[in-house]
Amino acid sequence: MTAETRTDIVVRPVRDVDAEALGRVHATCWHETYDHLISTAALEAVSPKRMAELWTHWASQGEDYRMHAALVDGEIVGFVGSGPARDDDAPRARELYFIYLLDQFHGTGIGQQLFDAAVEESEGLYLWVADDNPRAHRFYARNGFVLDGATQVQPFLGEELTEVRFVR
Numbered sequence: 001m002t003a004e005t006r007t008d009i010v011v012r013p014v015r016d017v018d019a020e021a022l023g024r025v026h027a028t029c030w031h032e033t034y035d036h037l038i039s040t041a042a043l044e045a046v047s048p049k050r051m052a053e054l055w056t057h058w059a060s061q062g063e064d065y066r067m068h069a070a071l072v073d074g075e076i077v078g079f080v081g082s083g084p085a086r087d088d089d090a091p092r093a094r095e096l097y098f099i100y101l102l103d104q105f106h107g108t109g110i111g112q113q114l115f116d117a118a119v120e121e122s123e124g125l126y127l128w129v130a131d132d133n134p135r136a137h138r139f140y141a142r143n144g145f146v147l148d149g150a151t152q153v154q155p156f157l158g159e160e161l162t163e164v165r166f167v168r
Contacts, residue, residue, distance in 0.1 A: 008071075008072065008073050008074070009070065009071070009072055009110060009113070010070070010071045011068055011069070011070045011071075011110075011113045011114055011116075011117045012068060012069060012071070013066075013067065013068055013069075014055070014058070014059045014067040014068060014069050014079065015059065016056065016059050016060070018055065018059065018069055018076060019052045019053075019055040019056045019059060020048075020052045021075070021076040022051070022052065022055040022069065022076060022079055023047075023048040023049060023050070023051035023052025023053070023054075023055055024048040024051075024052075025076050025077065025078065025079065025100070025102060026048070026051040026054075026055070026079070026100065027046045027047065027048040027051050028102060029078070029100035029101070029102060030043065030046050030100075031043050031046065032102070032103045033100065033130075033133070034130070034156075034157075034161070036132070037130060037132055037133075037161060038156060038157055038159050038161065039159060042156075042157040042158055042159050043157065045157060045158075046157065058081060061083065064083055064084055065081065065082070065083035065084075066080075066081065066082045066083065066117070066118040066119075067079070067080070067081045067118075068080050068081075068114060068117040068118055070101065070105075070110045070113060070114050072105065072110070077101060077102045077104075077105050077110065078099070078100055078101030078102060078105060078110060078111065078114055079098075079099070079100060079114065080096075080098065080099040080100075080114040080115060080117060080118040081096075081097040081098050081099075081118060082094060082095060082096045082097060082118040082119060082125065083095065083097060085126070090126065091126050091148060091150075091165070091167050092124045092125045092126045092167060092168075093124070093125075094123060094124065094125040094126075095125060095126055095127060096115075096118065096119060096125055096126070096127040097127075099111065099114055099115060099118070101114065106135070111139060112143075115139075115143060119143075122144075123168075124167075124168060125167075125168055126148075126165055126166060126167045126168070127140065127145070127165070127166050128152065128154075128163040128164070128165055128166075129163060129164060129166060130161055130162070130163055130164075131151065131162040131163060131164045132162075137166075140166045140168075141166075143168070144168045145166035145167060145168045146166065146167060146168070147164055147165070147166055147167075148165050148166070148167045149165075150164070150165035151163065151164050151165070152165075
């Protein structure tokens with residue numbers, strides 16, 4: 001399945017039964033996204049099974065959380081999640097936690113569909129993203145986000161990842 005052969009794109013709320021597929025896609029997306037920021041050894045420790053366990057938890061968070069999956073021809077290729085702010089000094093009440101899409105589907109519009117499913121039009125929110133992720137920075141800027149100057153160094157797979165904060 002490639003972006004060129006896709007015939008049916010569906011973005012829908014995450015279901016409990018999606019956990020295993022989401023775990024596989026999540027692990028793959030982390031490899032694709034962070035391969036230039038995190039060591040190969042750390043990325044190899046990412047387990048689709050462990051990611052599936054996290055999705056079992058995330059899928060049952062309640063109505064304040066918007067978790068959606070993108071499917072192409074019935075197969076999950078990406079996901080998004082937003083919910084209440086997690087930071088004590090949050091600049092907005094809502095946070096975009098993550099949006100990931102398999103590399104082969106970048107530039108197809110599916111990422112925008114995911115974003116639109118988890119974020120209401122003109123909704124104020126914020127997000128953290130890797131400092132060295134220019135593609136994501138451009139995507140968020142197109143969607144009305146601006147850097148607010150905040151940075152943080154987060155533990156990530158036993159290493160550290162520098163993140164910057166975008167606000168809308």
